Each structure stands twice: as C-alpha cells, then as structure tokens.
Amino acid sequence: MLRGFTTVSYFADDLDAARAWYTELLGIEPYYHVPGGYIEFRIGDYQHELGIINSAYARHDVKNGPAGHVIHWAVDDLDATLERLQALGARLHEPPTDHGGSGYITASVIDPFGNILGVMANPHYFDTLAKIKAGEHFTTGE
Missing domain, CATH: 3.10.180.10 (2,3-Dihydroxybiphenyl 1,2-Dioxygenase, domain 1)
Structure with a gap:
C-alpha cells in the first residue's frame, strides 16, 4: 500500500x-x-x-533529455514559484495546467542539471495540513 x-x-x-x-x-x-x-x-x-x-x-540515461522522477511539490504561489525557478536558471518544461477548475494546477521545469521538477497548487494538500495542525486524525482511505 x-x-x-x-x-x-x-x-x-x-x-x-x-x-x-x-x-x-x-x-x-x-x-x-x-x-x-x-x-x-x-x-x-x-x-x-x-x-x-x-x-x-x-541506472538509466540521464544525459539525453530530461531525467529524474516527477514529483509535484505543493507550493503556496505557483506563478511566483515558477518565476523564481526560472530566475535561478530552470527552463519551463510544462506550463501551468489547470486540472478541472477546482484549484489543482500543475507545472514543471527542467533544473540546470536536466531533472524535471514538478510544482503544484493543490487545495487538498493545504486542507489536510490544516486538519493535521488542528489535531484531526485520518484513517486509511481518507
């Protein structure tokens, strides 16, 4: 699991x-x-x-194109994060993509070393974090 x-x-x-x-x-x-x-x-x-x-x-080719594993990191401000990443030398890989109009937006850049770095606006992440901070507990499957 x-x-x-x-x-x-x-x-x-x-x-x-x-x-x-x-x-x-x-x-x-x-x-x-x-x-x-x-x-x-x-x-x-x-x-x-x-x-x-x-x-x-x-153990795999990391020299002939973007490499790494795509994990989308939750960010507070997707546009500001993309701007900062690009200012530090990352290249835009996938522009912001809205997934259904409910606040879930992904994007990715290629870092200066050829890895794909994903970032995401994810309301569920922040809702879950708020619940944990409030002392709520979750069971498997929630």
Missing part, C-alpha cells in the same frame, strides 16, 4: 553546482552529504527527502 511520499532523487553531473543551486532555491544546506556521490535535503511540512545523486551512479 502506498503510504505517502518519502524520498525523491534527482541526478547531476556536477554535484557541487547542484548543491549550490538547490541550497539557493531552498534556502537551506543539505543535512547529509557523501562527497562526490550524494547530497540530501529535508524540506517541506513533513520533512520529505530530496536527494541529488552524482549522475555517474544513475
């Missing part, structure tokens, strides 16, 4: 450049680092793991 997001891994040929770029984007330093091989950040409301792996360790 899927229980929720835990870790997403991206790849970069230049791990030091990736560390600097993601540190600038996130405003924090990675909490874990294997020199030349791997860095990991803990981010967001649930301290999800964002790992950046040296491309030399990729």
Whole structure:
C-alpha cells in the first residue's frame, strides 16, 4: 500500500553546482552529504527527502533529455514559484495546467542539471495540513 511520499532523487553531473543551486532555491544546506556521490535535503511540512545523486551512479540515461522522477511539490504561489525557478536558471518544461477548475494546477521545469521538477497548487494538500495542525486524525482511505 502506498503510504505517502518519502524520498525523491534527482541526478547531476556536477554535484557541487547542484548543491549550490538547490541550497539557493531552498534556502537551506543539505543535512547529509557523501562527497562526490550524494547530497540530501529535508524540506517541506513533513520533512520529505530530496536527494541529488552524482549522475555517474544513475541506472538509466540521464544525459539525453530530461531525467529524474516527477514529483509535484505543493507550493503556496505557483506563478511566483515558477518565476523564481526560472530566475535561478530552470527552463519551463510544462506550463501551468489547470486540472478541472477546482484549484489543482500543475507545472514543471527542467533544473540546470536536466531533472524535471514538478510544482503544484493543490487545495487538498493545504486542507489536510490544516486538519493535521488542528489535531484531526485520518484513517486509511481518507
């Protein structure tokens, strides 16, 4: 059974450049680092793991087009987030797409290292977060 997001891994040929770029984007330093091989950040409301792996360790082609795994990260302001990502050198991959007119909007960019980074306006995420902060509990299937 899927229980929720835990870790997403991206790849970069230049791990030091990736560390600097993601540190600038996130405003924090990675909490874990294997020199030349791997860095990991803990981010967001649930301290999800964002790992950046040296491309030399990729088990699939990460050099001939966008790579990585597409996870859509909940954001407070989709347009402002896309603007900031592009200002930091990311290229627009998929423009904002409204899914049904109820506030669910996805978009993605390609980071400077060739990974697809998805972002999303997601009312359910924030409703759930508010309920958790209010002390409500959820059961499987909700």
